[in-house]
Amino acid sequence: MSINFNYWQARIGKPLIFALCLLPFLLLSFRLLNNQLGANPIEVFTRSNGEWGLRFLLITLSITPLKNILKQSWPMQYRRMLGLFAFFYVFIHLSSYLVLDQFFDWQEIWADIIKRPYITIGMSAFVLLIPLAVTSNRYMMKRLGRNWLRLHKLVYLIAILAVVHFFLLVKADFYWPTVYAVLLGLLFTFRLRKYCSLPLGK
Numbered sequence: 001m002s003i004n005f006n007y008w009q010a011r012i013g014k015p016l017i018f019a020l021c022l023l024p025f026l027l028l029s030f031r032l033l034n035n036q037l038g039a040n041p042i043e044v045f046t047r048s049n050g051e052w053g054l055r056f057l058l059i060t061l062s063i064t065p066l067k068n069i070l071k072q073s074w075p076m077q078y079r080r081m082l083g084l085f086a087f088f089y090v091f092i093h094l095s096s097y098l099v100l101d102q103f104f105d106w107q108e109i110w111a112d113i114i115k116r117p118y119i120t121i122g123m124s125a126f127v128l129l130i131p132l133a134v135t136s137n138r139y140m141m142k143r144l145g146r147n148w149l150r151l152h153k154l155v156y157l158i159a160i161l162a163v164v165h166f167f168l169l170v171k172a173d174f175y176w177p178t179v180y181a182v183l184l185g186l187l188f189t190f191r192l193r194k195y196c197s198l199p200l201g202k
Contacts, residue, residue, distance in 0.1 A: 017078055021085040024052050025092065046096035047169070050122075051176070053089035054162045056082055058183050061159060065190045080136050083155075087133040090162075094126055118168035125161035128154050156191075159184055 028048050031037050037044040063079040102109050112119045132152055134140070141148045163184055167177040 014078070014081065018081065021056070021082070025049065025089065042096065042100045046093055046101060049089050049096060050093035051166070053086050053093055054159075054166060054180055056086035056089060057155070057159050057162060058180060058187070060086055061155065061184075061187045065187065083136055084133060087129055090126055090129060094122075118165050121161050121168065122165040125158050125165060128158050128161070132158075156188070159187075 028037075028045055032041055032045045035041065060079055060083040063075045063082065067073060067075045098104060098109065102112075113123055114120070132155060135144065135148060135151060144151065163177060163181050166180065167174065170177055
């Protein structure tokens with residue numbers, strides 16, 4: 001039996017999920033302003049926002065598998081919002097690096113991009129994410145047609161770059177990068193099974 005989420009989704013669901021998605025940024029900002037992020041607050045603020053961006057990327061990628069598992073279409077109603085929040089947190093992550101860490105020292109920023117592979121990879125992921133964010137609306141979907149689907153498949157490459165960026169960034173403690181890599185691998189496996197038309201149980 002199909003569950004009718006229309007009223008819940010319109011009146012409660014979307015505002016609630018929007019507030020929950022924004023909550024990590026608000027808490028991090030509050031802790032930064034109140035000097036509660038430890039000895040290196042800017043680094044913690046920057047890295048935490050980047051990690052939330054990666055989380056939202058993975059959550060966005062999990063929407064289609066969730067829809068197929070539940071055999072319900074309602075998760076798709078939140079995919080665009082979740083994807084835009086992924087961009088939002090990545091944007092805050094990059095902005096924190098440019099403004100709070102480097103103070104718009106473009107010469108030093110460019111030197112970082114050249115000599116530090118994790119920054120090069122992170123910048124590449126952000127640049128690729130921009131057209132996805134710009135075209136994540138119904139008007140662009142209609143205008144681009146099938147090309148919209150081709151363009152938005154870049155999200156898988158972006159997720160790979162984000163995980164590699166995180167691995168290279170942490171240098172020592174690989175627990176969370178490994179967790180995210182495993183989750184991404186599972187999502188790729190699900191995608192591959194769907195592409196090959198293989199039942200999940202086989």
